Amino acid sequence: MKSRTSILLVIFILFAGQLFAQQDSISVTTERIIAEEPDYDPYDPLSPARAAFYSAVLPGLGQAYNGKYWKIPIVYAALGAGVYFYLDNDKQYDRYRDAYKSRLAGKTTDEFSDENGRPIVSTNGLIQGQKFYQRNKEISILVTVGMYALNIIDANVDAHLSQFNVSEDLSLKPTLDFDRHSGQAGYGLTLNFNF
Template sequence: MKIKNLIAFFITCLFFLQASAQEDSLLVDPQLVIEEPAYKPYDPLSPARAAFYSAVLPGLGQAYNGKYWKIPIVYTALGVGIYFYFENDRQYDRYRSAYKSRLAGNTNDEFYDDNGQPRVSTSGLIEAQRFYQRNKEVSIMVTLGLYALNIIDANVDAHLQQFNVSEDLSLKPNLDYDQFTGTTGYGITLNYNF
């Protein structure tokens, strides 16, 4: 029973301290100049504009958001995907031309050794074509995914730049009177003003 009374006394003290602090804050010095925080004005079209810029030219949305350090990352990611596409295409063409040459009856493609023996069988050429074709398709999908990620990054970054981080976060003790039971509930409220 004593602990309950001690907690009630503690919460009541917090409540009165909060109330007296609010009264002190109501006294305004006429010489006091209130400065508004340096937030950018809210522009609801900014995320859409950043996404559009990144869709037109990768990295342009990041430049619009002022995140210039992301531009080399965007171009490196897209460049790697495009490089692997062309490398897989080149390898695919090598095995495809050797396979066509063997179908025509030639025995002089690059996959024959000096003794005239094939280093890669005809079925091996077919499997290599399938392998490099699949890798080309994966490279295209990865490059398109990275392109979409570039657009999403610009859009999300523009949204987050408009997020208002306010200092108006307060913790207040609360006395709640329940009119139905006639009892008082003690508690602490966390207030966040939007």
């Protein structure tokens, strides 16, 4: 009986030693996960309306409010081009209109006649020129108003999109997962997103 007890005691000591040896090799790591503060400003629902209002009051001011200063010269170039073409077409229209009025008054010394008083451009041509430049003036006004409206829309949309959260919390990464029980590797893709 004594030998049986001593054998059980030896087995128990060996088993306990093995158990403690394995426990030392297993390291348990605990990490404390701390939620980080977002690095973006909180959502301001009035920011798009404010940017649109600023652009309506003074073109380019909404872009400055959004911090997109590089867009301001584009806004003024677009509006300036529309105004330039309106003024140029208005000047050409006035030339044709003045020549047409002088022809109706019986004068032959307009700018569209040669030195002898013979017309270079016919009276019908003067009417067509007036219609052409009048149409171009109207298109220039429409383009200028369209650019003004586009300036307001751009400021509003940019203010909306600047508050859109584009962070690294949303990612797609390939992973390799090693299964400890079966000893096999598992392959796959993970889509990580945090709210």
